[in-house]
Amino acid sequence: MYPSAFDYSAPGSLEEALATLAELGDEGRVLAGGQSLIPMMKLRLAAPGHLVDINRVDELAHISESNGHLAVGALARHADVASSEAVSRHNHTVASAAPWVSDPLVRNRGTLCGSVAHCDPEGDWNSVMLAVGASVVARSSSGERVIPITDFVVDFFTNSLDPGEMVTEVRIPAYQGPAGGAYLKLERKVGDYATVGVATHLVLDGSGNVAEAGLGLTAVYGHNLKVTEAEEMMAGQTPGPELFAEAAAIAASACDPDDNVRGPAEYKRAVVAEYTRRGFAQALALARGEG
Amino acid sequence: MTTVHEPRTSPEVGGIGHSVRRKEDDRFIRGAGNYLDDLNLPGMLHMAILRSPVAHARINSIDSSAAMEIEGVLAVITGEALAAHGLAWMPTLSGDTQAVLATDKVRFQGQEVAVVIATDPYIAHDALSHIDVDYEELEAITTPQQSLATSTLIRDEKEGQTDNVAYTWEAGDQDSTDAAFAAAAKVVSLDTHYPRSHPAPLETCGVVADVNSITGQATIYMTSQAPHAIRTVFALVAGLPEEKIRIVTQDIGGGFGNKVPVYPGYVVATAASLLIGKPVKWIESRTENLISTGFARDFHMHAELALDGDNRITAMRAGILSDQGAFFSDAQPTQFRAGLFHICTGSYDFPAAHVTAQGAYTNKAPGGVAYRCSFRVTEASYLIERLVDNAAHEVGVDPADFRAQNFIREDQFPYLSPTGFVYDSGNYHGAMDKAKEMIGYDGWRARQAEQNADPDATKLIGIGVASFTEVVGAGPSRQYDILGLKMFDSAELRIHPTGKAILKLGVQTQGQGHETTFAQIVAEELGIPYSDIKVMYGDTDNTPYGLGTYASRSTPVGGAATAVVSRKIRAKAQKLAAHLLEAAEEDLDWEPGKFTVKGTDQSVTIQEVAFAAYTNHPVGMEAGLEGVTYYDPPNMTYPFGTYIVVVEVDTGDGTWKVLEMVAVDDCGVRINPMIVDGQIAGGLTEGFAKANMQWITFDDDGNCIGSNFMDYLVPTAWETPRYQLGETVTPSPHHPIGAKGVGESATVGSPAAFTNAVIDALWSRGVSNIDMPVLPHRVWGALNGVEVSP
Amino acid sequence: MQITVNINGAGETRDVEPRRLLVDFIRSDAGLTGTHIGCDTSSCGACTVLLDGRPVKSCTVLAVQADGSEVKTVEGLAEGGELHPVQAAFKEHHGLQCGFCTPGMMLVGSALLEGNPDPTDEEVRWAISGNICRCTGYMNIVTAIQAAGGEGS
Ligand SMILES: Cc1cc2nc3c(=O)[nH]c(=O)nc-3n(C[C@H](O)[C@H](O)[C@H](O)COP(=O)(O)OP(=O)(O)OC[C@H]3O[C@@H](n4cnc5c(N)ncnc54)[C@H](O)[C@@H]3O)c2cc1C
Ligand code: FES
Ligand code: FES
Helix, strand or coil, X not given: CCCCCCEEECCCCHHHHHHHHHHHHHHEEEECCCCCHHHHHHCCCCCCCEEEECCCCHHHCCEEEECCEXXXXXXXXXXXXXXXXXXXXXXXXXXXXXXXXXCHHHHCCCEXXXXXXXXXXXXXXXXXXXXXXXXXXXXXXXXXXEEEHHHHEEECCEECCCCCXXXXXXXXXCCCCCEEEEEEEECCCCCCCCCEEEEEEEEEXXXXXXXEEEEEEECCCCCCEECHHHHHHHCCCCCCHHHHHHHHHHHHHHCCCCCECCECHHHXXXXXXXXXXXXXHHHHHHXXXXX | CCCCCCCCXXXXXXXXXXXXXXXXXXXXXXXXCCEHHHCCCCCCEEEEEEECCCCCEEEEEEECHHHHCCCCEEEEEEHHHHHCCCCCEEECXXXXXXECCCCCEECCCCCEEEEEEECCHHHHHHHHCCCEEEEEECCCCCCHHHHHHCCCCCCCCCCCCCCCEEEEEEEECHHHHHHHHHCCCEEEEEEEEEEEECCCCCCCCEEEEEECCCCCCEEEEECCCCHHXXXXXXXXXXXXXXXXXXXXXXXXXXXXXXXXXXXXXXXXXXXXXXXXXXXXXXXXXXXXHHHHCCCEEEEEEEXXXXXXXXXXXXXXXXXXXXXXXXXXXXXXXXXXEEEEHHHCCCCXXXXXXXXXXXEEECCCCCCCCCCCCCCCHHHHHHHHHHHHHHHHHHHCCCHHHHHHHHECCHHHCCEECCCCCEECCCCHHHHHHHHHHHHCHHHHHHHHHHHHHCCCCCEEEEEEEEEEECCECCCCCXXXXXXXXXXXXXXXXXXXXXXXXXXXXXXXXXXXCHHHHHHHHHHHHHCCCHHHEEEECCECCCCCCCCCCCCCCHHHHHHHHHHHHHHHHHHHHHHHHHHHHCCCHHHEEEECCEEEECCCCCEEEHHHHHHHHHHCCCCCCCCCCEEEEEECCCCCECCEEEEEEEEEEXXXXXXXEEEEEXXXXXXXXXXXXXXXXXXXXXXXXXXXXHHHCCCCEECCCCCEECCCCCCCCCCCCCCCCCCEEEECCCCCCCCCCCECCCCCHHHHHHHHHHHHHHHHHHHHHCCCCCCCCCCHHHHHHHHHCCCCCC | CEXXXXXXXXXXXXXXXXXXXXXXXXXXXXXXXXCCCCCCCCCCCCCEEEECCEEEEHHHCEXXXXXXXXXXXXXXXXXXXXXXXXXXXXXXXXXXXXXXXHHHHHHHHHHHHHHCCCCCHHHHHHHCCCCCCCCCCCHHHHHHHHHHHHHHC
16 A cells, blocks of 8 residues: 655745745645554545645644643644643643544654644544634744634534645643543544544632533544533533533534444444543542542 | 373473473564565566455456556556456365456455556556446345345356355254254254454465466465465466476464465466566555455354253254355365354253254355364354353353353263264363362352442443363364365474484464474474474475465374374384494383483484484485374364453443453463463454454445454454463373364354353343444443444 | 665665655665564554654655654664564563564564663553554563563663
């Protein structure tokens, strides 16, 4: 299995990368970790004309904390995210998802931003980003814009980048008070995509009620799904099994999974509900410092 | 019969019973193995295969002109071109025919339609998308039930074929079985599907065909578990003179049955090399491997047990419908159309059984290989062990006790089974008792009773037992042949003047450690250190004829040949020793490595004798010290064991995990205990894989689901359970060294143990069967009364 | 494109197409056949090499991406004729059967031990979970890697 032929550039700086992308327009395709793109090219499911490899743009490898958010650069690998102290301190949902994305070897190459850009409905990261309310920094030779993740994820393998634009960073709000989260994934083996993935995020207010809730679902809809209705319902309420069960019921009806070899839709809805309950329970324990 | 429990030889000699480290490892740990794809011959070309995207279609036309225009493409070969040489069809190992390249129709998704020969593999693959095939799609028949019901003929090209039946077969006795059922106090039944699976060795199949157009010499390097048989098949298929065919098999990256048959890729690459006059390489991709070469299992099984009022089994009935795919190409003995499935009476003593089997053609890949299994023993063992477990639950007896009550007793061996096997030896109660003790069976049952009693429990404990009996080591020539080739095997042993030796085998390693184990057999018999013995196999010009390695036959047949040829050589050595010691032959005592004159300290070593064979042999005796043996086993061997698994099922998402597992195996005498344990751990993992995740299925259009390692799931270290291994030793009474074969036991025995464990957890919740793989959604569906498919 | 990859300490310079996979560069261009290919979906790890010290699947990296990088393959594990402890341990503990997964397993094991010389059973299993073995059932691979760690520390 071999990719078909393409042209290739490996810019050494962000500026150069943006200039190359601007020049290529529709022809140009960013190559980040290559862990989705190269397999697709080998199976000839993708045949880009020109790859712009950003692996030499060292300035994009950062994971840092500033201005109340965690910034994950376009060259930060899944493995870097998994081992980052800033991440484990500042976002449990992200920290708990990282080890379950692909396998250890893929995590050494694949990037969080690449995964976000890829918009695979079975990919894990966008559910996490939807739950925690992340935003995406997009750059082109003509400037920068910050796109809320809800606007970035358009559909099945479709994001809202314009030609010539690339993701340079994903921003994740850092915890300011009592908060917690979890990512629960039903996978059949290591390296498998999710049958169902549920990202939960919970911020408590001074009296211990829900200040903010986040819920994102993987692999049970045409794209990663933010369950806004459940999030809004939970706001201001007392967290606990009853509330979580209510959120679970909303999540189960909001999703629209396929019947396939991983199970019938009914089963997947049941797992969505189960993991929503379990996930919020874990998030609550962490937010209360009991985790 | 020799019974060896404690080693007789020193660790340096390394005979039977020593866990000597493997000789072959020195090259593998340095990355210096010689696998097929590592071979590059001067001027070598590369082949890529165009495969059918659909399961059933008429081919109206093939246009390869655009592909031919690509720089670096030398040829595009279609079925029509092969037909001109009479090579468009080839015989299968089950006496059917199979298309090499499709001419009239494609009959499964992934079927070979055309090949490209190019200077570089990248170019060969580029060219595939430039071949234009006009397919006229036909209805795909994707289940054997559908196949038997429809009037559409899948094999319409086959003369005399008026239906979709590939074979019918039966064993046992219907009348006595019916009578026993009529008199039964209780009948227990089970319907289950042993799903389609694939051996998927980590190295795929491949070939480098090098046909010299001037001399006509064809040297074919390939990944084959049975190089000699392949040579003969090639001679028959291609009409090449057999002396000009040399099959060379170097290191093989796992076989598990996948590398027994002849595949279309091998034939076309050889034809291409012949046509073009250059070596041609074809390396199967993983997708090609999974969609086209060597599926296994796919048995739809119905079975019933008759019980008397005391819970003793009195009879068994089994009916099988097997899904053969488009061509009947099982690699199995000619006489047995459903392999050795009739071993399905298992470890139990009852007088009557009747087995019927029917195979149906479908629009799926052909194969039916014995995936780490002795010709359908795996399906048989699964069926009886699932059925017995359900019977125990239905009559409310502990499954271990129910088995113990019905086992063939130690004093009943040799035991004639109701389907005609003569079990050579066994001690089923011994293995069961040991397994129960190792795992702390009663303790687990107590914990289970407590934990599962809570009606709201979300974690349920289940304990699964399986007490399998295998039949391996095919086989006695009066019953066993493949395409007429009797299933003996061979060994040729030469002792060099300096006392070192070379052993040449007809069997073929794929990771089992033949270079070490077979040297240990010689070490045991002759006292020559195992490290001084080079073991050779896999080159048909330089090794004696044999049927190869599969169905756990290496040790039972090839191992026996090795022991026997060693003994022949020892007999000659004794004559030489007598000459050297100036004593009568009868006055010599033998201990491994040395002849001593009785009652004296005068002795000669085997090395001194070897030297004399070339430098100082007596007048009237031929020089040299070598021999060859073709061993025809008097019977099969019957390894057995008991496996016990404890699982915990999560009722919320239907997942289950293994908490503890014990495997007690009895494979007779263990030549190298370390290697034996390694085979068992590997086999248990394949059993777990099949019970937990690994299968191939198809959608209604015949599209293969499970065509790559993202969809065909094989477990990693993370999912794989930890095992505790135990042994009992009941030597085979008829095997020269008492060994029985072990490469497949764990794959045969363990799937039922895992499934039984999950069912055991759920029985009190009203669940009596879930087919493999026991996937989370199936568990959840069973618990919640929701129909799930697939 | 002309690239130079430092493989096991020796520079390998070639003109390659951008689409050439690193695994083909290593196997066919540099002639180091200890790195294997077991799948076409980046799933099996038979092709594992260390790229600048990190284990990666060389079938899912372009050769041009390794330009200027250090690659270590199984052939580079032994130093000066001396086996790496992981290699010795794989033989000692029967951590291999057919040997096809072995180069990848040993490389991952060696990288794990660099950072964690005394890994638990679970840590080893986690680390090698991107690599498939069809023969051994992993048990002895885990033991071998742990034993090699014990050796080094
Ligand atoms: C065996 C295996 C198992 C896997 N399992 C999982 C899993 O369980 N869960 C999961 O979520 N993923 C999984 N993946 C995918 C993996 O996580 C990828 O790393 C990820 O999806 C893409 O990231 P990448 O950096 O590799 O992107 P690439 O493959 O380089 O790119 C993917 C796409 O995103 C675009 N892109 C990348 N970076 C940018 C950017 N900065 N700006 C704009 N566009 C960009 C590319 O042009 C391309 O279209 C698996 C992959 C493999 C090979
Ligand atoms: S060859 Fe399978 S992951 Fe690279
Ligand atoms: S030893 Fe054969 S694949 Fe691991």
